[in-house]
Amino acid sequence: MSKLKEIISKMSFSNISYKAQRNIIIIAFLAVPMTLLATFAFLPVINMFWYSFTDWNGYSKMNFVGLDNYKTIFSNPEYFSVFRVSLYYFFATFVQLGIALYFATILSFEVKFKNFFKGVLFFPYLLNGVAIGLMFLLFFRADGTLDTVLHAIGLGDYTQMWLGNPKLINISLAGVSVWRYMGFNFIIFLGAISSIPNEIYEASEIDGANRWHQFIYIILPSIKIIVSLNLILAVSGSLSAFEIPFIMTGGANGSATFVIQTVNTAFRYGKIGLGSAMAVVLLFIVVVVTGIQRKFFSEGD
Amino acid sequence: METKKNLAIVVKYLTLILGAAFAIIPILAIFFASFKTGTEYGSTGALTMPENWLNFENYRRAFSEGNMMVGFKNTVIILIISVIGTTLIGSMVAFVLHRFTFKGSKYILGAFLLATLIPAVTTQVATFQIIHRLGLFNTIFAAIVLYLGTDIIAVYIFLQFMDSISVSLDESAMLDGASYLTIYRKIVLPLLKPAIVTVFIIKGVNVYNDFYTPFLYMPKTDLQVISTSLFKFQGPFGAEWQVITAGVMIAIIPTLIAFIFLQKYIYNGLTNGSVK
Numbered sequence: 226m227s228k229l230k231e232i233i234s235k236m237s238f239s240n241i242s243y244k245a246q247r248n249i250i251i252i253a254f255l256a257v258p259m260t261l262l263a264t265f266a267f268l269p270v271i272n273m274f275w276y277s278f279t280d281w282n283g284y285s286k287m288n289f290v291g292l293d294n295y296k297t298i299f300s301n302p303e304y305f306s307v308f309r310v311s312l313y314y315f316f317a318t319f320v321q322l323g324i325a326l327y328f329a330t331i332l333s334f335e336v337k338f339k340n341f342f343k344g345v346l347f348f349p350y351l352l353n354g355v356a357i358g359l360m361f362l363l364f365f366r367a368d369g370t371l372d373t374v375l376h377a378i379g380l381g382d383y384t385q386m387w388l389g390n391p392k393l394i395n396i397s398l399a400g401v402s403v404w405r406y407m408g409f410n411f412i413i414f415l416g417a418i419s420s421i422p423n424e425i426y427e428a429s430e431i432d433g434a435n436r437w438h439q440f441i442y443i444i445l446p447s448i449k450i451i452v453s454l455n456l457i458l459a460v461s462g463s464l465s466a467f468e469i470p471f472i473m474t475g476g477a478n479g480s481a482t483f484v485i486q487t488v489n490t491a492f493r494y495g496k497i498g499l500g501s502a503m504a505v506v507l508l509f510i511v512v513v514v515t516g517i518q519r520k521f522f523s524e525g526d
Numbered sequence: 527m528e529t530k531k532n533l534a535i536v537v538k539y540l541t542l543i544l545g546a547a548f549a550i551i552p553i554l555a556i557f558f559a560s561f562k563t564g565t566e567y568g569s570t571g572a573l574t575m576p577e578n579w580l581n582f583e584n585y586r587r588a589f590s591e592g593n594m595m596v597g598f599k600n601t602v603i604i605l606i607i608s609v610i611g612t613t614l615i616g617s618m619v620a621f622v623l624h625r626f627t628f629k630g631s632k633y634i635l636g637a638f639l640l641a642t643l644i645p646a647v648t649t650q651v652a653t654f655q656i657i658h659r660l661g662l663f664n665t666i667f668a669a670i671v672l673y674l675g676t677d678i679i680a681v682y683i684f685l686q687f688m689d690s691i692s693v694s695l696d697e698s699a700m701l702d703g704a705s706y707l708t709i710y711r712k713i714v715l716p717l718l719k720p721a722i723v724t725v726f727i728i729k730g731v732n733v734y735n736d737f738y739t740p741f742l743y744m745p746k747t748d749l750q751v752i753s754t755s756l757f758k759f760q761g762p763f764g765a766e767w768q769v770i771t772a773g774v775m776i777a778i779i780p781t782l783i784a785f786i787f788l789q790k791y792i793y794n795g796l797t798n799g800s801v802k
Binding site for chain 1: 556615675752771789
């Protein structure tokens, strides 16, 4: 039956000239994707700009308030100061990339149990964010996993209120973020390093180069673009950090990031206008950062 | 020289073991705790092995009281539709944009490019109103349309891969009288298989792990997915960490199984997907 249908449709469609077919295919294949793209990717951005100049709360009448929302964001420390929290994630990004680069380099050369180490270092990246959040709530609890480990290796005096101490909470949470995402950068770097041809290392060894020389003069230059791409991706990721702190602390105790603050402003307090303005500010920053990346990219080539 | 070399080897393995320990220990603690009884959990250390490895009581409670069956069902439905939908949409767009140049085709490509620059998490404030107005709030379609409409990475992966599918294949098929539809279905789609695997993996991981889309758009209990059902564990199970950890294990196990069997494809998929 389906075969018959297929034959009929093929006959009728292939009887049309290629030019007409082409036009039909272009329209038929693009209609749904373009509609989805316009509705769920671009319309929100346009609306968001519009809302950001109003005092809308989601149901009442919208009033145009000009730049008031933006003034509030930049003058009221409650809103803008949360960018300070992003700095923890920002610095953690460098630690994350450093560790990833180190392990990727080591594992590109001969190592016993290579696949085991590769798998273990990468696996956290695949895990569900909520599972990670709960896992690390247990990890940081008093007498939890971390404290147990510290006691076991004789560092019991260093146990802390990892999530209770406002000075430590963001470092702990940024640490979770490193644990979660390091594997991704690691696997990307590993892939990039493995595409360097072996002869280059061999030639350099004849010239008396050691591993450090090889890293500085061969590996680093060949993966420069991948590293800078990952750096910028990680930086824009750190600016929009949301999941880990939201799941673990809900933003309490000074751990609210800009996105948590935006989501709360818009959805919990119903200030859609103000929330939209915050989202516009974040979008602007991310686009600028990405723009810098593109420039980097074209110069790197 | 010899001692220096030995030292380097020691440092190498020491750091590897340390890194592996950091990665494993948080998971190991969850695994141990999930087999402990309530009193056992309270009286033993986080890295003490459970007395009875066959104590599945916590798993039973997490699964039934935590409503995880509903979570799995919804996750699987959303996952299958999104992954197949993304593959179809991505390959159709890539086919049209790669094989035909027409008025505006550059702009369409540009529009898909531009959309990847917008971090979805920043636009939720306005996306929410659209979903609401379309009557999709608290329906499974909210997640599906957002997964299909906003994460456009598949278009790139397919576009890149289309370069390796020679146009001469299309041309010889046309000599045999094949329509463009046949060319897409019988030639391009089968040859895109390696790229499809990449898209399946990237999209699958994203959808299975996503939290804020179901959290914001499908708060209804019947519509919870794995992420959101697990998120609710913090309330009712309060201090019953042995049950919470069992829930976390239940969420992790499918990922672990997929990783063990698809390791090679996952590594390749991520490496291919990231090099734009």
